[in-house]
Amino acid sequence: MDKKFFCDIMLGKLSKYLRQLGIDTAYSRSIAYPQLIKIALKQNRTILTRKTGFLKINDSISCCFINSNNPYVQIQEVIKHFKIAPDDLKPFSLCLLCNAVLQKIDRNLAEGKIPDYIFNTVDTYSQCPGCLRIYWPGTHYKKMLGYSKSIFNPLRQYNE
Numbered sequence: 001m002d003k004k005f006f007c008d009i010m011l012g013k014l015s016k017y018l019r020q021l022g023i024d025t026a027y028s029r030s031i032a033y034p035q036l037i038k039i040a041l042k043q044n045r046t047i048l049t050r051k052t053g054f055l056k057i058n059d060s061i062s063c064c065f066i067n068s069n070n071p072y073v074q075i076q077e078v079i080k081h082f083k084i085a086p087d088d089l090k091p092f093s094l095c096l097l098c099n100a101v102l103q104k105i106d107r108n109l110a111e112g113k114i115p116d117y118i119f120n121t122v123d124t125y126s127q128c129p130g131c132l133r134i135y136w137p138g139t140h141y142k143k144m145l146g147y148s149k150s151i152f153n154p155l156r157q158y159n160e
């Protein structure tokens with residue numbers, strides 16, 4: 001998956017969902033539009049926006065208008081519009097907070113930094129090199145895997 005995105009201020013939830021699927025997605029709550037456009041151009045990112053007037057600003061910007069208000073439907077819009085296939089996704093490879101690529105770490109490095117009951121039952125851990133947050137496959141992980149499958153099969157409702 002070589003497509004990279006930049007979610008505008010109104011699409012914070014979508015940015016987290018895209019990261020959860022392993023899609024490189026920048027987002028900042030405090031960035032102004034001129035700066036956002038500058039970074040998107042520099043990093044070759046497609047801007048995802050809910051702002052209707054956005055498309056007219058500059059022809060050189062790669063930009064996609066998101067119709068829905070519902071993040072679950074928004075994800076489907078992105079998948080459909082950019083023809084993203086299940087094989088393009090790498091769920092749980094990116095930090096949800098800073099979009100950095102997670103690195104596998106030794107189990108003993110996680111000790112003391114996560115709840116004991118997790119440490120005693122989980123063997124594999126990843127860490128964000130940016131914010132140092134530690135990730136592990138938990139119940140949330142399984143839920144998200146089901147979720148990422150369901151977005152390719154929208155007729156089956158996601159109701160977990």
Ligand SMILES: [Zn+2]
Nearest residue numbers: 095098128131
């Ligand atoms: Zn991080």
